[in-house]
Amino acid sequence: MHALTKRIGLGAVSTLGVVALLTGCGQAPAPAASGSGAASGSAAATSDYLPCIVSDQGGFDDRSFNQLGLEGVKAAAKDLGSQYKEVQSATANDYASNVDNLVAQNCNIIVASGFLLAPAIKSSATKSPSTDFAMIDDTSIDLPNVKNVVFNTNEAAFLGGYAAAAYSKTGTVATWGGIAIPPVTIYMDGIAEGVKYYNQQKNKNVKLLGWNADTQKGTFVGNFTDQNKAKTISTNFLGQNADVIIPVAGSLYQGAGAAIKSSGKQAVIEGVDADIYNTDTTGAKDLVLVSILKNISVAAQDVVEQSAKEKTFDNTQYVGDLKNGGVGLSSFHDYESKLPAGLTDELDKIKAGIIDGSISVSSKAAFN
Template sequence: MTSLSKRIGVGAAASIGVIALLTGCGTAPSATSSSGAASSGAAASSSYLPCIVSDQGGFDDRSFNQLGLEGVKAAASDLGSQFKSVQSATANDYASNIDNLVAQKCNIVVASGFLLVNAVKASAQKSTSTDFAMIDDNSIDLPNVKNVVFNTNEAAFLGGYAAAAYSKTGTVATWGGIAIPPVTIYMDGVAKGVAYYNKQKGKNVKLLGWNADSQKGTFVGNFNDQNKAKTFTTNFLNQGADVIIPVAGSLYQGAGAAIKSSGKTAVLEGVDADVYNTDTSGAKDLILVSILKNISTAAKDVVEQSAKEKTFDNKQYVGDLKNGGVGLSSFHDYESKLPSGLSADLDTIKAGIIDGSIDVSSKAAFTN
């Protein structure tokens, strides 16, 4: 394993395991109550009740919803407490799901994803004795809401550089689920990473699907249309792309299916989780590397801190390369196939991003 995998990937990836998938519906959150402590035969030792609600991608998205649930479950296990979780089938479920969790006396409600912002804000305003952790947004300014955000542009810069270095055709592509900041911040990082590779190496690798200057690009419009994901990927493959970076939760699966049905030689980069470890769709062998958003650790830390503090701390959490909130996974099966010097380059670039000497700015980036 290279020094890159040790310093960037393993620490973040170790916390991202495959969790038990939930099938609860959006109208019955009480049915998904569970206890981490009870699973090991011990009685619950804490009355603190953490809860989590998914967006419409569901807890089986192999991405941010799944990672958030993993973090809440881990926190409940450490605390010796129960936890509750509820999936949202559609956007119409968000408000009622959150209100139902509040009614069940949850001490903190973790909301997985930007799409839940309006529902969280409305509930937090009227339910002032309940605390909330809003993942992937920093627009809510309320004393009982802690915003949990990630500068994934930093890790995506590394992913973009790696994609450009690995590409044999000189063309890579990225596309998103919905044009929202938690998605475009990845795409900005990828674009800057490709551009930095070209500048450093005197190359002209093309990026399809996103223009960081105009903030225009290719988006599915949701996080569940695998057919459209497959169509977009096929179009980019036909334009010569051999590294595809979908920023769309489980829609990487449609991208993988497109690559396999095309007969072309191409790879994927995952986002959020280490997709090599979480995939069950048959795309595992296509994963070059994953750009990590360490949501599981952030959710666990926020829940545990909130359980232990007498006063809720609503100070914003920003995950970045310096604190390990974002990073790159191992290159897994492709470790031996990387261009000479790439791992060393990525180590150097990571250090430059952390000390500020390399510009990875994004319109969607956050500050503490």
């Protein structure tokens, strides 16, 4: 995926020298109704190639992976001079019909935003071998017309866990997830290892609540939509003295932000997937210490553009990591001046160590 690496390298902007998102992460576009396949894009299309995308139930306004996938498809359509189609799923019951709907509308490639869509994509791809698919965050489908797009986010999460432990004033950090699935627990594994590495290097004992990497047990909302439960979980962790909370649950970071503001405590959050400092419109951005990035927008754009230009669909799996810029950390934004002295230099060295293999980072959900 040399084109992807090249594009990321040209757009890298970060205090740590790690990659920030290239595609703009502003206000999400107005979502299409569940089950719809409304045409979108430029009216003056110059290409007949039609990229499409289907969301999971989190929707395209999740400020996270669904939004990032849509941004990538939109950017690809713009570069290609083509139309694009988007369809939003209101519930899991919409997945199969939404994917089949896009196939029926002659989409050349369908990008699936997330692990939960895998069964629907496998079924549709099996029935429709002439349609290509990009399956984000899953490797279970082995078909010639499906390209798996996955990310070793535990590498970037290691940096995020280290930063959280270094920043914490109380010595307690918390993480929790949306659903106990590999794309979520891989983050939590990295966070746990980062906190552990900080303790080893600094002879500290920062506690991590919400996840045990050894037992693979932790705290989960059970979905990616229940802001009230997200707030309750976060409130409980604040009550246990956590002052850095890392939700791995798409837009549910908003529940954590609401809990912090209600509590009146001096606490911060770390985002995942997108740089939520840039994408948030709910008033939580002043609480964002840093975000652990999964550069879905860049990967989705690259896969679509390569597929449009190649005569034969390349279903070779793409794995985003620190080395190729598929994952990284955002800037610390408003907290840059509040960081412990030397932290950004330490993170640069840790990143280099992860890339060259001198620092071991592992996860049961990581990809080879």
